[in-house]
Amino acid sequence: SRSIDLAVIPGDGIGQEVVAEGLKVLSAVLPQDVKLETKEFDFGARRYHATGETLTEADLDALKKHDAILLGAIGDPSVPSGVLERGFLLKLRFAFDHHVNLRPSKLLPGVETPLKGEPAIDFVVVREGTEGPYTGNGGTIRKGTEHEVATEVSVNTAFGVERVVRDAFARAQARPRKKLALIHKNNVLTFAGHLWTNIFNKVAEEFPEVTTEYMHVDAATIYLVTQPERFDVIVTDNLFGDIITDLAAAVSGGIGVAASGNINPSGDFPSMFEPVHGSAPDIAGQGKADPTATVLSVALLLRHLGYESEAARIEDAVTVDLAERTGKPARSTSEIGDALAVRVAG
Amino acid sequence: SRSIDLAVIPGDGIGQEVVAEGLKVLSAVLPQDVKLETKEFDFGARRYHATGETLTEADLDALKKHDAILLGAIGDPSVPSGVLERGFLLKLRFAFDHHVNLRPSKLLPGVETPLKGEPAIDFVVVREGTEGPYTGNGGTIRKGTEHEVATEVSVNTAFGVERVVRDAFARAQARPRKKLALIHKNNVLTFAGHLWTNIFNKVAEEFPEVTTEYMHVDAATIYLVTQPERFDVIVTDNLFGDIITDLAAAVSGGIGVAASGNINPSGDFPSMFEPVHGSAPDIAGQGKADPTATVLSVALLLRHLGYESEAARIEDAVTVDLAERTGKPARSTSEIGDALAVRVAG
Ligand SMILES: CC(C)[C@H](C(=O)O)[C@@H](O)C(=O)O
Numbered sequence: 001s002r003s004i005d006l007a008v009i010p011g012d013g014i015g016q017e018v019v020a021e022g023l024k025v026l027s028a029v030l031p032q033d034v035k036l037e038t039k040e041f042d043f044g045a046r047r048y049h050a051t052g053e054t055l056t057e058a059d060l061d062a063l064k065k066h067d068a069i070l071l072g073a074i075g076d077p078s079v080p081s082g083v084l085e086r087g088f089l090l091k092l093r094f095a096f097d098h099h100v101n102l103r104p105s106k107l108l109p110g111v112e113t114p115l116k117g118e119p120a121i122d123f124v125v126v127r128e129g130t131e132g133p134y135t136g137n138g139g140t141i142r143k144g145t146e147h148e149v150a151t152e153v154s155v156n157t158a159f160g161v162e163r164v165v166r167d168a169f170a171r172a173q174a175r176p177r178k179k180l181a182l183i184h185k186n187n188v189l190t191f192a193g194h195l196w197t198n199i200f201n202k203v204a205e206e207f208p209e210v211t212t213e214y215m216h217v218d219a220a221t222i223y224l225v226t227q228p229e230r231f232d233v234i235v236t237d238n239l240f241g242d243i244i245t246d247l248a249a250a251v252s253g254g255i256g257v258a259a260s261g262n263i264n265p266s267g268d269f270p271s272m273f274e275p276v277h278g279s280a281p282d283i284a285g286q287g288k289a290d291p292t293a294t295v296l297s298v299a300l301l302l303r304h305l306g307y308e309s310e311a312a313r314i315e316d317a318v319t320v321d322l323a324e325r326t327g328k329p330a331r332s333t334s335e336i337g338d339a340l341a342v343r344v345a346g
Numbered sequence: 347s348r349s350i351d352l353a354v355i356p357g358d359g360i361g362q363e364v365v366a367e368g369l370k371v372l373s374a375v376l377p378q379d380v381k382l383e384t385k386e387f388d389f390g391a392r393r394y395h396a397t398g399e400t401l402t403e404a405d406l407d408a409l410k411k412h413d414a415i416l417l418g419a420i421g422d423p424s425v426p427s428g429v430l431e432r433g434f435l436l437k438l439r440f441a442f443d444h445h446v447n448l449r450p451s452k453l454l455p456g457v458e459t460p461l462k463g464e465p466a467i468d469f470v471v472v473r474e475g476t477e478g479p480y481t482g483n484g485g486t487i488r489k490g491t492e493h494e495v496a497t498e499v500s501v502n503t504a505f506g507v508e509r510v511v512r513d514a515f516a517r518a519q520a521r522p523r524k525k526l527a528l529i530h531k532n533n534v535l536t537f538a539g540h541l542w543t544n545i546f547n548k549v550a551e552e553f554p555e556v557t558t559e560y561m562h563v564d565a566a567t568i569y570l571v572t573q574p575e576r577f578d579v580i581v582t583d584n585l586f587g588d589i590i591t592d593l594a595a596a597v598s599g600g601i602g603v604a605a606s607g608n609i610n611p612s613g614d615f616p617s618m619f620e621p622v623h624g625s626a627p628d629i630a631g632q633g634k635a636d637p638t639a640t641v642l643s644v645a646l647l648l649r650h651l652g653y654e655s656e657a658a659r660i661e662d663a664v665t666v667d668l669a670e671r672t673g674k675p676a677r678s679t680s681e682i683g684d685a686l687a688v689r690v691a692g
């Protein structure tokens with residue numbers, strides 16, 4: 001008999017509320033014969049304040065035993081900027097080698113976009129997750145003086161770039177339009193840019209059916225608001241991916257519906273799934289948060305674990321739920337979760 | 347009697363055409379007593395192909411003698427990516443210490459935006475121009491092998507950050523809303539982020555009337571499409587500035603109307619003004635390019651040289667011209683230039 005052993009990290013702010021709904025929908029969608037086990041972890045601001053810890057080696061060992069991780073949100077204004085980001089979120093991505101950061105953007109019927117003309121947006125960004133300017137390389141000299149110099153080093157390796165580019169080509173190959181865009185800034189960041197561009201062109205030869213294009217990141221932001229329908233699959237660097245996926249979320253319904261996966265395709269470590277939105281402390285605990293992005297992250301999680309039809313059922317349920325929202329009064333976090341749970345079970 | 351001694355770099359593609367109109371409007375707006383002298387330089391793809399040169403020391407000496415520089419566009423697909431960007435555009439910015447890269451965004455009446463609701467967009471981005479990931483620091487080892495490592499180093503100095511932050515505060519102070527946003531990614535790029543944030547907070551104490559906020563660059567892209575009216579002045583790093591100003595241009599009428607200045611406020615070297623758009627080789631030589639961004643760059647140039655009323659006259663003329671376009675047949679590059687020249691003279 002099958003089983004899913006899930007590590008659950010509700011985290012801070014609205015994280016608790018949205019994760020509860022994600023789990024509700026997960027339980028509802030799974031067939032009887034699949035045994036779901038969950039173990040909750042208390043990472044985030046509270047633990048940091050209580051113990052000074054963000055993520056220890058023992059924590060990593062404990063997380064490692066699970067099949068996958070579901071995360072709500074980590075971050076709180078009471079913690080200095082960077083402490084939980086570098087000490088938890090990025091530490092986990094690096095420790096578990098989550099090099100494929102998958103962020104789909106689809107404008108679903110009935111969902112509001114700030115763009116005119118309701119463009120047919122349906123693309124996925126494959127963001128590199130373990131290199132680039134996110135490595136924490138760099139440093140500061142003469143801190144706090146008028147002669148301070150601070151550096152950040154973007155590290156890019158053939159190994160790291162090739163594996164994520166290859167993943168993106170495979171995803172493009174599997175989609176009807178079979179298009180892949182590389183986004184970088186190779187006219188200015190020439191060292192990293194040449195590495196990315198050369199590897200992209202080399203791997204392209206193995207995927208003759210995939211139509212490719214290259215685009216500078218600045219130009220890409222223009223296309224994302226003027227012609228977002230042109231994109232199918234995008235592959236890009238860690239920092240550029242961070243920036244354009246927030247923009248992509250904004251044009252395709254907002255971060256309330258944007259899901260993401262931090263994936264290690266090798267399976268050596270569990271992959272982690274989370275909504276793109278943060279902890280939104282201003283609305284935490286009020287039942288106002290939309291759990292849709294978390295529920296869609298559960299769909300990505302299921303697909304990653306091989307439960308394709310269950311993933312599709314969740315996505316279909318969300319599509320119908322969103323389409324039926326127009327003109328109706330706002331529902332609470334748990335009301336939305338309940339409605340989705342009923343739909344996926346039905 | 348007053349005089350303006352201008353270096354003119356038409357450059358590649360549509361550069362020639364739009365610069366001609368910029369100069370036409372400049373001549374028309376200047377009072378009789380101001381003597382305008384222009385000297386044309388042949389930088390760009392043609393010179394590179396003919397001589398292998400992009401920008402020599404002798405060129406820099408020659409440019410240096412002028413009061414300001416007007417540039418059309420540099421770049422052509424026949425030149426490998428990065429050669430003209432690093433060898434000309436960035437070389438010039440660094441050589442002349444153009445550390446204030448000024449990019450206003452204003453959605454003028456009658457101008458189309460891809461955003462719903464015709465938001466009241468009117469802000470200016472002060473982008474740092476001589477540091478960050480643009481310094482060309484970094485390198486490659488084991489090039490072309492499976493063990494290649496390519497790095498890019500973002501260099502940030504207290505000196506470089508403080509002068510541009512100070513410039514931005516002064517600009518915010520001089521505007522009615524007196525708001526300044528720092529955009530960075532200080533939760534991930536903690537070394538550079540702390541330097542920027544600390545200096546920003548320190549300088550803020552000298553400008554108690556200016557309301558400040560901090561925003562991560564990813565979140566900023568969301569606000570630029572959902573609430574662009576919230577911005578007044580933005581100060582940011584070189585790379586983030588590159589990315590968000592293209593997005594800003596896209597939401598406020600497109601790069602056809604986006605002007606920019608590469609300014610050295612000390613006056614030790616001439617400042618350079620240019621449209622944000624590139625050389626658009628696909629439409630070059632056809633009289634299709636809109637010279638408006640170049641004409642607005644001429645306004646920034648005049649303001650920089652102290653010709654405030656002339657700058658305002660150009661901006662007013664452009665405002666009227668844009669407002670009257672709706673429903674009319676498209677005009678050629680020179681027809682638009684002629685119309686603007688008549689208006690500013692009138
Ligand atoms: C919180 C931060 C570390 C993170 C990132 O920059 O990757 C977030 O913005 C994201 O996109 O997941």
Ligand SMILES: CC(C)[C@H](C(=O)O)[C@@H](O)C(=O)O
Binds near residue numbers: 188
């Ligand atoms: C052409 C390139 C070097 C340049 C930049 O990245 O600064 C351009 O994109 C710009 O914004 O002026």
